Amino acid sequence: MSDINPQTAWQPFEPSKQQPWTTQRAAHLLRRCGFGGTIAEISQAKNAGPTKSVAQLFQSTDDSKIEKEMLQAGRLVTGGVDSNALASWWLLRMIKTPSPFLEKMTLFWHGHFATGGEKVKDSRAMFRQNQLLRKYALAKFEPFVKNISRDVAMLIYLDSEENRKTRPNENYARELMELFCLGVGNYTETDIKEVARCFTGCEIRKNAFAFNEYQHDNKMKTVFGETGNFDSTAAIEIVLKQKAAPLFIAKKLIRYFVFDDQPISNQLAQPIADSLRKNHFEIGPAVRQILSSKLFYSEHSIGKKIKSPVELAIGFLRFFEASTNINQLSQQLVSLGQLPLYPPNVKGWPGGRKWINASTILARANLIAGILKNPKTKYRDGNLEEWVQSHSQFQSDSLQWAEDYLFAVPLSAETKSAFQQTNPSNREPERILSWLSALPEFQLC
Amino acid sequence: MNNRRNFLKQSLAGSAVISLSGAVPDFLLGTSRKIVKKNDDKILVVVQMSGGNDGLNTVVPYGDDEYYRNRFTLAIGKSNVLKVNDHIGFHPGLTGFDRLMNERKMSIVQGVGYPNPNRSHFESMDLWHTAHQTSSDGWLGRSVETSLASENLPAIHFGSGLQPLALKTSNKPVPSIRSIDNFRLNVLRDEKVKKQLAAVIKAPRKTDNALLGYVHESATVALETSLRLQDFGDKQNGEFKYPQSNLGKNLSTIAQLIESGLSTRIYYTTLDGFDTHSNQGESHRSLLSDLGNSVEAFMKQIEAQGNLDRVVLFSFSEFGRRVRENASRGTDHGTAAPVFLFGSKLKQPVVGEHPSLQDLEQGDLKFQIDYRSVYCDLLTNWMEIDPRPVVGKNFQTPGLFD
Numbered sequence: 001m002s003d004i005n006p007q008t009a010w011q012p013f014e015p016s017k018q019q020p021w022t023t024q025r026a027a028h029l030l031r032r033c034g035f036g037g038t039i040a041e042i043s044q045a046k047n048a049g050p051t052k053s054v055a056q057l058f059q060s061t062d063d064s065k066i067e068k069e070m071l072q073a074g075r076l077v078t079g080g081v082d083s084n085a086l087a088s089w090w091l092l093r094m095i096k097t098p099s100p101f102l103e104k105m106t107l108f109w110h111g112h113f114a115t116g117g118e119k120v121k122d123s124r125a126m127f128r129q130n131q132l133l134r135k136y137a138l139a140k141f142e143p144f145v146k147n148i149s150r151d152v153a154m155l156i157y158l159d160s161e162e163n164r165k166t167r168p169n170e171n172y173a174r175e176l177m178e179l180f181c182l183g184v185g186n187y188t189e190t191d192i193k194e195v196a197r198c199f200t201g202c203e204i205r206k207n208a209f210a211f212n213e214y215q216h217d218n219k220m221k222t223v224f225g226e227t228g229n230f231d232s233t234a235a236i237e238i239v240l241k242q243k244a245a246p247l248f249i250a251k252k253l254i255r256y257f258v259f260d261d262q263p264i265s266n267q268l269a270q271p272i273a274d275s276l277r278k279n280h281f282e283i284g285p286a287v288r289q290i291l292s293s294k295l296f297y298s299e300h301s302i303g304k305k306i307k308s309p310v311e312l313a314i315g316f317l318r319f320f321e322a323s324t325n326i327n328q329l330s331q332q333l334v335s336l337g338q339l340p341l342y343p344p345n346v347k348g349w350p351g352g353r354k355w356i357n358a359s360t361i362l363a364r365a366n367l368i369a370g371i372l373k374n375p376k377t378k379y380r381d382g383n384l385e386e387w388v389q390s391h392s393q394f395q396s397d398s399l400q401w402a403e404d405y406l407f408a409v410p411l412s413a414e415t416k417s418a419f420q421q422t423n424p425s426n427r428e429p430e431r432i433l434s435w436l437s438a439l440p441e442f443q444l445c
Numbered sequence: 446m447n448n449r450r451n452f453l454k455q456s457l458a459g460s461a462v463i464s465l466s467g468a469v470p471d472f473l474l475g476t477s478r479k480i481v482k483k484n485d486d487k488i489l490v491v492v493q494m495s496g497g498n499d500g501l502n503t504v505v506p507y508g509d510d511e512y513y514r515n516r517f518t519l520a521i522g523k524s525n526v527l528k529v530n531d532h533i534g535f536h537p538g539l540t541g542f543d544r545l546m547n548e549r550k551m552s553i554v555q556g557v558g559y560p561n562p563n564r565s566h567f568e569s570m571d572l573w574h575t576a577h578q579t580s581s582d583g584w585l586g587r588s589v590e591t592s593l594a595s596e597n598l599p600a601i602h603f604g605s606g607l608q609p610l611a612l613k614t615s616n617k618p619v620p621s622i623r624s625i626d627n628f629r630l631n632v633l634r635d636e637k638v639k640k641q642l643a644a645v646i647k648a649p650r651k652t653d654n655a656l657l658g659y660v661h662e663s664a665t666v667a668l669e670t671s672l673r674l675q676d677f678g679d680k681q682n683g684e685f686k687y688p689q690s691n692l693g694k695n696l697s698t699i700a701q702l703i704e705s706g707l708s709t710r711i712y713y714t715t716l717d718g719f720d721t722h723s724n725q726g727e728s729h730r731s732l733l734s735d736l737g738n739s740v741e742a743f744m745k746q747i748e749a750q751g752n753l754d755r756v757v758l759f760s761f762s763e764f765g766r767r768v769r770e771n772a773s774r775g776t777d778h779g780t781a782a783p784v785f786l787f788g789s790k791l792k793q794p795v796v797g798e799h800p801s802l803q804d805l806e807q808g809d810l811k812f813q814i815d816y817r818s819v820y821c822d823l824l825t826n827w828m829e830i831d832p833r834p835v836v837g838k839n840f841q842t843p844g845l846f847d
Contacts, residue, residue, distance in 0.1 A: 001653065159722035164772035171722040171777065178565055189564065189807060261656055304656055335623055337607065344607055345495075345717075347567055356660055357608045358620030358667035362630050369632040409657060418645040422638050434632050435642055440650070440660040 001299055006268040009295035013050055019297070021049055023404055028302050031408065031445050032257055033057055033291055034100030036315035039391065039405055054291050057101045058138075058284060066096055074131075078124045083117030083341045086126055088330045090340050094314045095323065105137035105287070106130070107310065108256050110340065111348035113148050113180060115157040117341045125153040125207070126341055138284035141249065141276070145180065145236050150202075150209040158346065161204040165217035168196035175346050177239060183251075186244035187224070194221045198235035240281065246273035250286065257290050259304040260352035303409035306355050307445040309336035309364070316368055316437070319406070320387060324377040332370065335363040356443065365438035372430045388429045395426050402436050408444045415439065485755060487827055490699060490712045491585070492692070492740065492760040493609060496720030497566060499729060500765035500782030500810075503539070504553055504799075508532040511802035515769040519725055519776070529553070533799060538730040541737025542785070546794060550744060550753075551787045552845060554819060555797040558781030558812025562764065566720065566778070570763040574610035576817055576836040583611035584820060584835050585711055590614050592830040593710055598670060600711035601702075603695040612713055618663050620670045625698060629671045643668050674702075685749075687742040690735045692716045696743040704750045710828065719762055723773035736760070744787055757788040757827055761816070767808050781812035784819060790827075790847050797843065814843050822846065 015021035026045035030037035033054075037045065045053040070093050077085035094103045110133055117126050129151050136144035148154055149172070155161040160172035173196035177187045201216030202209070221230050223238050230238070239245065250272035251264045272286050279285045290296060307315065313329060313336075316322075333339045337360050338349055349355075371377050372384070379387035388394045393401045399416055411419075424432045436442060502519060506512045507526045526534030527543040533553075535543050545551045559577065563569045576584040585600060589612075593599035602608050602621040612619040622628050633639045647665045650657060685700075687693035695714040702709065716736055721729050740758060747756045765782025781800055800810040818840035824832040825839075826846045833839060 159773055159775065162723060162773045167769065167772040169722055169771045169773045169775065169777065171720075174565070174778070178567075184565055184568055303654060306656060306660065334605070335627065337605070345566070345720075350607065353656070353659055354607055356663045357602075357618065358663060358670055359605075359623045359628060360621075361660070361664045361667045362628060362671065363623075366627075366631040409652075409654060412650060412652075414648055415645055418641060418648070422641055431633060431635075431638070435638070438630070438632050438642055438646065440646060440657060440664050443660045444654075444657060 004262065004268065004295060004300055006265070006270070009268060010271045010289055010293045012292050013294045013297040015050065021046070024302070025050070025297050026053065027405060028297070028408065029053055029291065031311075031315065032296075032305075034104050035094060035311055035318050038319055038321060042405060050292065050297070054288060057291070058288060061098050063097070063099055063102075066093075066098065070096075074127050078127045080123050081121045083120070083123045083126045084330065084339075085327075086117070086123050086130070087339055087341045088326045090130065091310070091314065091330055091333075092326050094310070095317050095326075100318070102134060102137060105283075106134045107340070108253075109133040109137055109144075111343065111351075112252065113154065114343040114346050114348035115151075115153045115341075116343055116345070120153045120156045122153065122156065122207075125151075125156065129153040130341075136283075138287065139282065141281040141283060142236070142240050145176075145240065146233060148180075149176070149199075149232060149236060152204055152207060152209065155202065155204055155209065160199060160202050163196070163200045163202045164215045165197070165200040168193070168200050168217065170196045172196070172199055172202075173235075176236075179347055181236075181239050181248065182242055182244045183248040186242065186248070191223055194223045195235050195239070197221050198223065198230045199232045202232065246276040246281065249273075249281075249283075250276060253283075253287060253290060255351075257287070258296055258301050260306055261304065262300060303444045305445040306352060306443055308349065308351060308355060309333050309338040309360075309367075310340065311445060312336070312364060312443070313367060313371075316371065320384070321380040322371075322377055324371050324374055328374075329367075329371070332363070332367050336360050336367060361440075361443070364443060365434075368437040369434040372434050384429050384433075385427070388426065394429070398424060398426065398429075398432055406436065407441055409441050411439070411441055415441070486708070486710055487829065488703060488710055488712070488752075488756045489823060489828055490696075490743075490756060490758040491611070491714070492696075492736070492758060493611075493713070493715040494719050494732075494736070494760060494762035495566075495570070495715055495717040496762070497569075497764045497766055497778055498719040498762035498782060499721060499725065499776050500762075500779075501768065502725075502729060502776075503536055503733060504529070504533050504555070504783045505536060506532060506799050506802065507534050509799075509802055515802065517770065518774050519770050529795065533795070535737075536730070536733050538732075538734035539737040540734070541739075541741030543737075545741055545744060545787060549794065550789060550791070551785060552791040552793060553795050554784045554786065554814060554843060554845070555795065556781045556800040556810060556813030557761070557784045557797075557816050557819060558764070558810075559815055559817070560812070562780040562809065562812070564764065564778040564780070566763060571610060573761065573763055573816060574613075576820055578837055580615075581613065582615050583609065583613040585611045585713065586614040586619065587835045588824065588828065588830050589619065589711065590616065591834045592828075596708055596710060598673060598707065598709050600713065601670075601709050603698060603712065603714045604691070609713060609715065612711075616662075618659075618666050620666055622670075622674075624694075625674050628667075628674060630668065685742040685746040686738070688735050688738045690739065692735055693739040693742065696739050697746070700743055700746040700750070703747065703752055703756060721766070721775050722771065722777060723775035725770075725775045740787060753789045757786060757790070757823070759787075759819075759823060760785040765810060768802055768805060768810060769808060780806070780809040782810075784816070786845060792844060792847050796845060815840060818842055819845070 023046050027042045074089055077089050097103055158172040159169050163169045170192055173192050197217040201212045203212045226238055247269055250269040254264050275286045275289050505521045505526050507523050513520050525537045528534035574583045589599045600619045602612055605623050608621040650661050687697045699712045718732050747753050761784040766776035766779040770776050797813045800813055817836045820836050821832040821840040822842035822845045824830040
């Protein structure tokens with residue numbers, strides 16, 4: 001495999017004889033920018049080509065019907081202390097939405113501005129935050145950070161709801177710089193103490209953000225060498241002016257979309273950081289550049305991520321246009337290590353190899369087998385046998401079919417021959433699919 | 446004295462063999478015999494307190510007025526402290542620790558930390574996990590690979606979610622297990638097809654995709670470990686009063702696996718929630734009482750098994766908290782804090798001096814004992830593992846063991 005060249009990595013991918021636009025590449029795009037396509041969607045992307053397929057992601061689709069339904073459903077499931085029902089609500093939205101890209105971005109920001117329902121203990125606040133993440137998912141980062149800093153769920157989660165001038169609480173100031181904007185090593189302990197002073201006076205009153213001027217430290221602060229009587233808004237602006245900020249976000253986006261294992265040097269991330277800077281820290285254009293790039297469609301990227309548990313489950317269901325018992329699904333996701341709205345801590349889900357351990361690898365296979373076994377699972381309103389009957393390629397060669405559409409990496413000859421030895425019968429699609437989805441290859445994306 | 450223990454071992458070893466000897470091929474039987482061999486090797490159980498435990502409110506320096514000046518709302522009153530000596534005592538939630546201390550089954554190691562403290566949870570935890578080494582594996586992972594590689598199942602992590610970096614190896618991954626009952630491949634009804642599938646999952650891959658290699662290796666370890674543990678199950682023992690908590694459940698399972706004679710040398714589990722920036726009082730109390738009661742029940746069970754002389758439990762956190770409390774009745778990230786050891790071979794109840802509450806560095810305690818010297822002591826004098834490849838060099842040990 002050739003080394004990654006940072007000079008050319010982000011140039012637009014143009015199909016050529018050596019690097020044609022294949023079903024495999026179309027399926028790759030749909031797996032990464034959403035939760036994987038249906039066969040029809042993959043074929044459509046294959047016919048449309050990369051430029052058009054990516055452009056489509058950024059066109060607004062008419063979501064108004066589902067938006068309205070989801071809003072109503074969201075109100076119905078919230079109000080209580082725990083956010084489990086809301087997590088199911090979100091999974092349902094991921095399955096049903098005509099804009100999976102938007103949900104994928106929302107999930108990215110949920111991991112970035114990680115907030116956990118077990119501490120917030122207010123599902124309505126979690127719901128509002130979820131809507132906020134969606135609203136700003138592809139928008140400008142600065143207003144996003146300002147809004148998230150006043151978000152009730154976040155205020156509770158990082159103890160910012162009661163920040164008094166006498167002895168400021170440092171939790172939010174630290175995570176703002178360490179995890180949200182700059183990354184470790186790009187600020188000092190003094191910066192943390194000073195930014196914490198800027199954030200004094202933040203409170204929650206009547207379930208909303210409130211500024212208590214009597215608790216705000218009205219003296220001069222020095223943040224990153226700038227001195228003034230700064231408040232939280234000014235502090236965020238100074239933090240985001242730092243060179244490290246766009247680079248930090250660029251690296252995180254690259255990690256999310258491109259590959260798990262490769263190190264991301266400053267040099268490699270700089271063009272994406274420049275694109276953020278040039279576009280006033282707007283997220284959409286940077287993501288578009290990533291999804292259109294040579295690197296994204298190269299062997300460095302295809303099959304070089306591990307599916308997150310949500311990607312695994314939602315991807316499987318979307319592929320078969322399936323619906324299943326969603327509460328059961330969300331509880332099973334706990335044993336795979338990712339229940340939305342319950343990240344492990346403020347750093348979110350680390351992803352990559354950390355998704356996989358002895359427990360989760362078994363739980364993954366069991367989860368898919370469980371969906372397949374469940375009589376409540378419906379495949380485009382019918383059963384699985386009916387579904388496969390309408391897909392002639394599955395009938396003729398289920399293995400080739402699976403390699404084309406379901407797997408991001410090829411299966412070895414040994415695996416294929418072992419599969420044939422099990423005497424797979426097209427009459428038993430459940431058996432075939434639970435067999436295939438238990439393979440290590442199925443975990444890759 | 447050891448009759449009960451030997452009896453249990455023999456009967457468990459026997460039952461494992463009997464239940465496997467029917468339909469199971471010989472090669473499996475061989476491994477299962479090996480993992481329930483009679484065993485006197487030393488065992489280390491690690492309980493990680495995640496989030497940064499407030500050391501000052503865990504082992505309270507009640508003899509120091511400076512403590513009361515800094516902890517205006519959170520201080521534990523002199524009369525409530527469970528006294529260890531004239532200067533320090535336990536948080537009242539730690540009755541479990543208090544009893545173990547009275548039975549001389551625990552050591553407090555004071556002021557443990559490292560130079561140039563990092564106050565980020567993740568960075569500081571990574572330092573503890575890697576022992577300040579630049580390689581990407583953990584200190585226990587390295588111990589496994591350098592000294593315990595010949596064991597069948599050298600280490601197990603019990604818990605949900607992420608595996609601690611401390612256990613990361615470069616080659617064969619350490620298994621993480623949520624619960625033994627759910628730890629099996631529950632796919633396909635036909636046992637023959639299921640066996641074929643397991644064989645295919647385990648079959649070596651010719652691939653240059655390192656990620657696939659890693660998933661494949663993890664799946665192989667999972668299937669092998671699952672087969673080995675299938676006979677044990679999650680049998681909770683009501684005789685020992687474990688709290689109804691994840692920690693209680695995990696420690697109870699670990700005690701049971703130790704009793705069964707499993708050759709595993711390192712067990713690891715976690716108690717999360719110590720990041721107490723606001724309204725610390727009640728949440729800290731419930732965490733400590735979970736910790737104290739779980740550890741006490743565990744030590745009682747280990748003792749009843751006759752395994753007290755071969756098990757040490759070690760508990761630590763990534764950092765302590767700032768001396769002065771904040772305005773939200775909580776504490777922010779700090780530095781040095783005590784660590785705890787439990788067992789019958791410990792030399793002293795209290796190791797080292799409590800760090801000064803006046804001679805501070807940026808409002809934080811100065812560490813007295815480098816955590817790597819604690820690791821060295823555990824490795825050298827307990828596990829009998831060469832510490833040099835694990836922590837880089839030989840640190841002078843604080844003399845934890847008899």
